[in-house]
Amino acid sequence: MQKVKQARAQVARLELSAAQAAVLEGQAHTARALWNLLHAYVTFRQGRLATLKQCDDAIRTARREIDWMRQLPAQAAQAVLKTYRQAWANFFNPDHPAGRPTFKARLRSRPAVDVPQARDLQIKRINRRWGAVNLPKAGRVRFRWTRDLPGVTQGGPAGRITGARLVKDAFGWQIVFRTEITKAVPIAGTHPGPPVGIDRGITVALALSDQTTREHGPWLSGGEREHLRRLEKKSARQRATHTHGQPTSHRLARTYDQMARLRATAKRRAVDWQHQTTTELAATFSMIVVEDLKIINMVRSAKGTIERPGRNVRQKAGLNRAITGQAWGRTVTLLEYKTRDRGGQVAKVSPAGTSQTCHRCGHRDPAARDGTRFSCTDLACGWIGHADTNAAINIRNAAGTAVSGRGDHGATRSAKRQPPRAA
Template sequence: MELVKQARAHVSRLDLSAAQAARLDGQAHAARAVWNLLHAYFTFRQGRFAMLKDCDAAIRQARHEIDWMGQLPAQAVLKAYRQAWANFFNPDHPAGRPTFKARFRSRLAVDVPQARDLQIKRLNRRWGAVNLPKVGRVRFRWTKDLPGVTKGGPAGRITGARLVKDAYGWTIVFRVECEVPAPAQRSGPSVGIDRGVTVALALSDGTMREHGPWLSGGERERLRRLEKKAARQRRARTPGEPTSRRLARTNAQIAKARATAKRRALDWQHQTTTELATGFGVIVVEDLKVMNMVRSAKGTVEQPGTNVAQKAGLNRAIAGEAWGRTVTLLEYKTADRGGQVVKVPAPGTSQTCHECGYRDPGNRAGSVFACKNPVCGWVGHADTNGAINIVNAAGTAVSGRGDLAVGRSVKRQPPRAA
């Protein structure tokens, strides 16, 4: 049986004391400062990019001259910085160009590159313990067996970890590498998925995957009150003065409420994409440029935009659905099961009738699609029509990931009635 290496991440919540959390905060800010120094040295040194060996030498020298540089594995920051440039130059990777990290707009993170430093041990059914550099022994929530730690657990090894802070506190992300049997290739069934705002996911088989609000009515009202409270506190703050403790506390409460919504959205996406990857062998989606779709409509002083408020609301709705993350989850889950995600060109899928191929912007009115071709006259849900067009366009795929050949034509599906 052929075995393949599978790299995954396992996230667990850390149980830190106030002193340990403060030390991790200090390490994360130091790592951010090292990143910014590296970026300045790498991009502005004598008007050209510096060599990585020069960056490594500069870091080693700085660790002897600057005290706080010794409080974290600075070489790990260099490794992450180098990988960021590699992702940027990789045409198949969506990463942007590395830039400076702002203090209040960047996520705090500390990398632990060596797994041998962790010394992971399970304490009981619910908790495990791990060693963190410069912090000490820390408990973490045990939610899943880790390879190489417990007897009879999954085969594999832990290659390192990354500590990440969000509104709920610090978490540890274990980098896990396992050898699993190569999945058997699957050629079908195939399905097209139309991503939307009113309907989250519309499938070409006529079904839909929808969700309710991520926050309850009471939670949304509390978030609204907190945002109004923060606005009042910002207006009362004298420009140039540091943020008051009250405003910082209000901002933390807002961040926690939004993090709750994000966690629920991610949980729904994981469950839904797992169901789709298990049920279908070939999943066809549109090749959407989401970053271009959510650009602001304000325009410039010379050419101001129109319907700015409506476009801003649409941008928030698109960002809340996280269309790109949905495809990312589908790609690796279908590949694990021997399937494939195929991307097809997006233009025309929502305006073309799947029955007769007649294309007209007037075919669609909201969620209703009514073909203007007098010979056809098909009427049905607009998102379902778009999903059928998407799966029928699989032969013109622009990209594909999985065990099937990239760009391989998928058997076109016959038109389906509403």
């Protein structure tokens, strides 16, 4: 065991009065406007980008001369500048997938306000279910107590709170505590469990090389899906009478809010399933091998251009929605830190040929896969089984260790036609 410091986030629901909610709304809109002003100041200059000192001086001048800029606390304004500078650093980093920073639209940005100073929070537990926290310019606010916070309650986890972030979603405002926890974790490579390969899919959410699967049902019930469909049709009718450039009507805004709550419910259920499933996998297996998928490229639109229109656009759009709904990237992110905390590791391998290659003989043929059924076309082999299980075994083999699969008799070959090895 070794003691390490881990940065973690804990989310809690805030109980706000109407006046406090209005204060946070104003701060969030000011933070978004400050981001846009910074972006204009940095990008519309002649020559090089503005330096950190120039941006800081511009913010201080704006807070003195513009009244509504003072709605946002000074520390929160500095946090906006820090986040904006980090966005540019990510963009210039060739190993980071972030794109170029852009302006934030009012209706497409999530309202958020930073509280970078932990000492300003003054957190206290009121009773078993509720705690209280100080928010700048909003006063004392109650929040739902679901987990012990480090450094706040006796007997809680060792560590401290380093700051917080206030975020608004479809259900209201939440506070995200930034914590630094000191925890004893196993040394990497000491996990006693076996290795496993995982194939991420749509029909089968997760197929494992040990011939098991991890699946889930629809995130919304039948009634909820029908309600969402009716709301989407209703919003289309309301948009038909809306004049472009005019403010959105209260009825259309209310419809959008109802749709957002249903979609947020589906996302919460998806994240809950992912957390439970990845926790179980991280506790069971020592090495988890997954494909290094370029998901951004996989969900690109097939619409094309006017000169060269795309083909099967509606089908590709449906496939993109299905891939996005599975949130494959989030699954791997959760697995990475959970396996690391338990002494295991996550390995990524190339996805080339994993679904078209027979794991038993190494023969590769695109025609061998038909939906969820894989039939090896090599007459000397003829293995038949679940296509996702076959892909998961190939994924596991690509990491360097053979795994016995369904119908196997103690020997396998990797997708690269390596010689047989004992299982």
